[in-house]
Amino acid sequence: MAQIETTGLSHSYQPQPGYPQDFVLKKLDLNLLDGHAYALLGPSGCGKSTLLRIISGLLQPTQGRIHFDGKDVTHLDARQRHVAEVFQFPVVYETMSVFDNLAFPLRNRGLDREAIAERVADVARLLDLTEQLTLKSAALSAGARQLVSLGRGLVRTDVNAILFDEPLTVIDPQEKWHLRTRLKQLHRQFALTMVYVTHDQTEALTFADTVMVMHNGRILQSGSPSELFERPEHTFVGRFIGSPGMNFLRCQFDGNAAIIGDQSIPLQKSYSADIDDHSCELGFRPESCTFSRDGSGIAAQLINVDCTSRRKIAYLDAAGSSICVSLPADQDIPADSHRIRIDPQRALLYSADRLVEESR
Amino acid sequence: MSVAKRNYPKAWLLVLPVVLMVAFNAVIPLMTVVNYSVQDTFGNNQFFWVGLEWFEEVLRSGRFGDALGRQLLFTTLVLLIEIPLGLMIALGLPKSGWRASSYMMLLALPLLIPWNVVGTIWQIFGRVDIGLAGSAINAVGIDYNYTQDALDAWITVIAMDVWHWTSLVALLCYSGLKSVPEVYYQAAAIDGASRWAIFRYVQLPRLRQVLIIAFLLRFMDSFMIYTEPFVVTGGGPGNATTFLSIDLVKLALGQFDLGQAAAMSLIYFLIVLLVCWLFYTIMSVGDSQPDTRQ
Numbered sequence: 276m277a278q279i280e281t282t283g284l285s286h287s288y289q290p291q292p293g294y295p296q297d298f299v300l301k302k303l304d305l306n307l308l309d310g311h312a313y314a315l316l317g318p319s320g321c322g323k324s325t326l327l328r329i330i331s332g333l334l335q336p337t338q339g340r341i342h343f344d345g346k347d348v349t350h351l352d353a354r355q356r357h358v359a360e361v362f363q364f365p366v367v368y369e370t371m372s373v374f375d376n377l378a379f380p381l382r383n384r385g386l387d388r389e390a391i392a393e394r395v396a397d398v399a400r401l402l403d404l405t406e407q408l409t410l411k412s413a414a415l416s417a418g419a420r421q422l423v424s425l426g427r428g429l430v431r432t433d434v435n436a437i438l439f440d441e442p443l444t445v446i447d448p449q450e451k452w453h454l455r456t457r458l459k460q461l462h463r464q465f466a467l468t469m470v471y472v473t474h475d476q477t478e479a480l481t482f483a484d485t486v487m488v489m490h491n492g493r494i495l496q497s498g499s500p501s502e503l504f505e506r507p508e509h510t511f512v513g514r515f516i517g518s519p520g521m522n523f524l525r526c527q528f529d530g531n532a533a534i535i536g537d538q539s540i541p542l543q544k545s546y547s548a549d550i551d552d553h554s555c556e557l558g559f560r561p562e563s564c565t566f567s568r569d570g571s572g573i574a575a576q577l578i579n580v581d582c583t584s585r586r587k588i589a590y591l592d593a594a595g596s597s598i599c600v601s602l603p604a605d606q607d608i609p610a611d612s613h614r615i616r617i618d619p620q621r622a623l624l625y626s627a628d629r630l631v632e633e634s635r
Numbered sequence: 636m637s638v639a640k641r642n643y644p645k646a647w648l649l650v651l652p653v654v655l656m657v658a659f660n661a662v663i664p665l666m667t668v669v670n671y672s673v674q675d676t677f678g679n680n681q682f683f684w685v686g687l688e689w690f691e692e693v694l695r696s697g698r699f700g701d702a703l704g705r706q707l708l709f710t711t712l713v714l715l716i717e718i719p720l721g722l723m724i725a726l727g728l729p730k731s732g733w734r735a736s737s738y739m740m741l742l743a744l745p746l747l748i749p750w751n752v753v754g755t756i757w758q759i760f761g762r763v764d765i766g767l768a769g770s771a772i773n774a775v776g777i778d779y780n781y782t783q784d785a786l787d788a789w790i791t792v793i794a795m796d797v798w799h800w801t802s803l804v805a806l807l808c809y810s811g812l813k814s815v816p817e818v819y820y821q822a823a824a825i826d827g828a829s830r831w832a833i834f835r836y837v838q839l840p841r842l843r844q845v846l847i848i849a850f851l852l853r854f855m856d857s858f859m860i861y862t863e864p865f866v867v868t869g870g871g872p873g874n875a876t877t878f879l880s881i882d883l884v885k886l887a888l889g890q891f892d893l894g895q896a897a898a899m900s901l902i903y904f905l906i907v908l909l910v911c912w913l914f915y916t917i918m919s920v921g922d923s924q925p926d927t928r929q
Contacts, residue, residue, distance in 0.1 A: 333821050353824040366822040370840045379836070383827040427826055 277344040277435035277468060279307040279330060284339035286325055292337060299325050301492040302339070307436070309344075310466035312459075314483035316473060318515070322492040323472045327438050330470065332356035343435050359428025360438040364445060365420035367412040373399075374408040377426045384431075398430045402457070418450035422457075429461070436468040443478060455482065476516055480504075488512045504560075510628045513558050519588060522564070522598035523556045523625065524573070533557045533624065535594050538573050540619055544633040556625045561588065561601035563621035572614035580608060591615070671897035689898035699899060701874065702882040703906075706858060709789075709878060713796050713857045718850060720797070721804025722842070726834070728809055739809075742802040754866025757795040761867070781868060785875035792864045792876055796857065804849045811845035812838060847918045851911060858907055879903055 284303040292298055299322040307313055315323040328334035329341065332353035340349045348356055368376055377395045386394075399405045402422045407415065412423055421442055428437050439458075443451045459482065462469055473479050479486050480500040487497035488511070495509040496502075507513035513521030526533040528550050532541045535557065566572075566589075575593035582588075582604065589600045589608055593615055600615060602608070624631040672689050674682040693699050724742070729735045745753070761781050763769045772779040781791040815838060823833045861880035864870070870877035870885070877885070883903065887896035 328821075331821075331825060333824065353821070354827050358825065360822070360825050362818050362822060364816070364818060366818055368836045368840075371836060379828070379832075380826040383829065383832060424822065427822075 278309045279305070279436060279468065279470075280342040280345075281305045281330075282340050282342075284326075284329065284336050284341065286322075286329060286334070286336045286338075298337070299492050300329075300336070303492075303494060305487075305494070307468060307470065309468055311485060312462050312467075312469045312471065312483045314471045314473060314479035314486045315489055316476060316479040316486055316515070317489035318474055321489045323474075323489050324440055326489075327360070327440050327470065327472050330436070331358045331360045331438055333360075357431070357433045357435050358438060359425075359431060359434045359436070360440065361421065361425050361428065361442045363441045365417055365424050367415070367420045367423050369411070369413040371412060372408065373404060373410050373412050373415070373423055376412050376423050377404075377408075377430050380427050380431050384433075394430045394432075398426050401429065401461070402426050416450070418446045418454060421446060421454065425458075434467075436470060439469065439471040439473075441473050441475075442471075443473075443475075458482065476518070480516075488515060490515075506623065506630065507558070508630045510556065510558065510625055513623075517560060519561055519599040519601070521558050521560055522596075523558050524594050524596055524598065526555050526557045526624075527552055528555045528624065533622070535573055538571075540617055540622065542619055542622065542624065546624065546631055546633055550624075550626050550631055554627045556628075557617070557622055558625050558630075559617050559622040561599040563618040564598075564600055564615050565602065565618075566600065566609050567614045567616040568609065570612075570614065572616040575613045575615050577608070577613050668897045668900050671893045672901055675894050685894070689894045690902070693895055693898045693902060698882065699902075702877055702879050705875075705877065706879045709793070709860070710854060710857045712793055713800075714850065714853055716793070716797050717801045717804050717853055718846070721801045721849065722808050722846075724801070724805040725808035725812055726838070728805075730813075739806070742805055744802075745799050746802050746806075748799070750862035751866055753795065753799050754863040757791060757798075757863070758867045761791045783872055785872055788868045788872060788876050791867060795863055795867065796860070799863070800853060800856070804853065807845045807849045808842055811842040815841050843918075847915070850918070851914060854914065855907060855911065858910070 281303055284300055284305070285298050286300040287298045289297050295301065299320075303326065315326065317323050325334065329336045332348070332351055332355070336349070340347055342348065343356070368379060371379065374395055377398055378391045381391045381394060395408075396405070399408055402425065404419070404422060404426065407419065412420065415423065425437075425442075428434060443454060446454060455478065458469075458471075461467065471479065471482050473482075480503075484499065485497055486500055486503055487494045488503065488509075489495070490509075490511050496507065496512045503512060503516045507516060507521060510521075510523055513523070524535050526535045526540075528534070528546075529539075531543070531545065532539045533555070534540075540557065573593050575591040575598070577589060577591050578597070579590040580587060581590070585604055587602045587604050587606065587608070589602065591598055591600065591613060598615070673684060673686060675685045675688075676682045728738055748756070760766050761769045763773055763780050769779060769781075778784075779787050781788040819837045820833065823837050828836070859880055860878055861884070864876050864878060865881055865884075868876045870881045883896060883899055886892050886899060
């Protein structure tokens with residue numbers, strides 16, 4: 276296992292990239308610590324799979340360098356990088372048995388027969404594949420195939436990291452849960468460096484120690500799941516994480532309160548002086564606002580209500596934006612006029628899409 | 636089940652046109668051949684029954700055995716050269732881009748040329764006096780003349796067939812290779828697979844179906860070859876390149892030995908059928924297993 280570091284990593288699929296929009300990765304500086312589990316979270320096309328391919332050596336970056344444990348591996352190909360990867364669609368060698376599949380990477384590296392048999396038996400036990408070892412891999416279910424392709428990474432003793440490229444996409448829900456738990460177990464047991472690419476926030480937040488949210492070839496924020504939820508550093512992160520995502524309302528800022536329409540929300544924090552007033556937004560989670568009963572708060576118009584077993588989610592129009600309010604299922608929504616009260620303790624101020632840091 | 640058990644006698648009338656068509660263009664001509672194969676005539680359109688005598692004569696005569704032997708040798712050599720060569724060409728072709736399409740065009744060219752034109756091209760190409768290849772080979776000091784030397788005739792005929800048909804194998808294999816998802820190559824690279832291991836475990840399994848088709852097509856075509864060697868060598872020198880079809884035509888139209896020719900046709904037909912069935916059964920044996928994938 277190794278620490279993976281990238282410096283100024285950029286990639287373009289065009290032969291002669293000129294403009295910034297030609298790049299799918301834009302000057303990424305990453306430092307992935309040995310033995311940690313990372314999730315790369317972002318919408319389709321944000322560059323997360325490209326980054327994974329560059330780490331595994333399947334793709335040469337246009338610019339920048341990549342180091343494993345301080346050693347420059349930028350120009351080493353996938354065969355020399357010692358990285359394992361589990362792909363979106365399970366890759367098994369269909370004409371081989373499960374045993375031969377697991378033994379394949381070791382045979383390619385010229386290990387002797389007994390060592391291979393021993394390793395394969397260990398990994399099969401680990402993944403509960405012992406009984407399937409003699410089966411043809413074409414006969415396996417999608418989940419079992421994905422386990423086999425994970426197993427091909429685990430049998431190797433030389434792997435620096437295991438990369439996952441949306442590995443649960445084609446797995447059905449029950450097996451999905453099972454596989455995810457298995458991955459977490461493996462991570463805890465062996466302290467493997469894992470990088471997990473997904474566009475599913477539940478997968479990312481439950482799997483990883485550190486989640487990196489990617490958008491447009493940049494990493495907007497990286498942090499623990501709770502950091503991302505509580506303090507999104509960018510409005511995109513706020514909207515992307517949480518279900519439903521964070522609400523944002525345009526506001527004016529007068530030094531210690533956010534003014535939305537005729538309402539002033541005292542933020543009870545102090546900020547450094549120069550905030551661009553034209554692009555100010557107040558961000559708050561659907562969970563940190565409620566309907567007010569006393570006539571105060573921001574006037575809003577109720578559009579729709581969704582009920583789940585535990586929460587009630589109201590969709591409203593307020594101050595020209597659509598927002599959500601999430602309530603416990605047993606709480607009622609006022610019948611006539613709707614006004615929203617925001618918890619000032621948990622509201623965050625954004626300027627030009629960036630979080631405004633409080634000064635102490 | 637109740638639907639299947641109901642009887643609709645009139646429904647059979649719908650099949651009648653097809654039955655008539657097939658009878659007209661396949662069954663009746665074949666029966667004519669069968670008819671000739673069990674009768675003999677002294678002319679005057681009077682026939683009499685001879686049973687299996689023609690079959691016995693064909694099988695007992697060395698002539699059929701010799702032609703069959705030449706045919707088998709020819710087909711074997713052609714398959715041994717064209718299948719691996721076509722496969723190698725397909726593996727070497729670029730995967731996309733303008734170069735891929737131009738190679739594709741070049742490969743398709745020989746396939747578009749009519750058989751007798753191919754024969755004529757090679758007949759002239761190999762000639763010692765005016766042929767480019769023939770005179771060039773002689774100019775470097777090798778004594779080559781396909782009209783006089785049996786080995787030279789064989790080399791010419793086989794080179795011609797390879798030139799004409801390797802493209803078919805290459806194009807079929809190329810299309811099979813295109814069906815291998817890129818991610819398999821990526822996984823193989825990560826697993827540290829050698830070039831050979833990639834071919835053996837990633838590409839070959841997915842080429843299986845197209846290889847069966849290429850093999851069968853090339854077997855049938857080469858086993859029934861007539862026009863090209865007929866134009867180039869006319870079956871000679873002597874009988875050196877007299878393959879089954881050429882021999883059959885000599886027998887039927889040259890000697891007008893209709894009974895023997897009919898018997899030979901039927902034996903020939905049965906051999907093709909039998910070999911195709913055997914190949915197909917052997918080569919698709921792995922596919923008959925029930926697919927338990929979800």
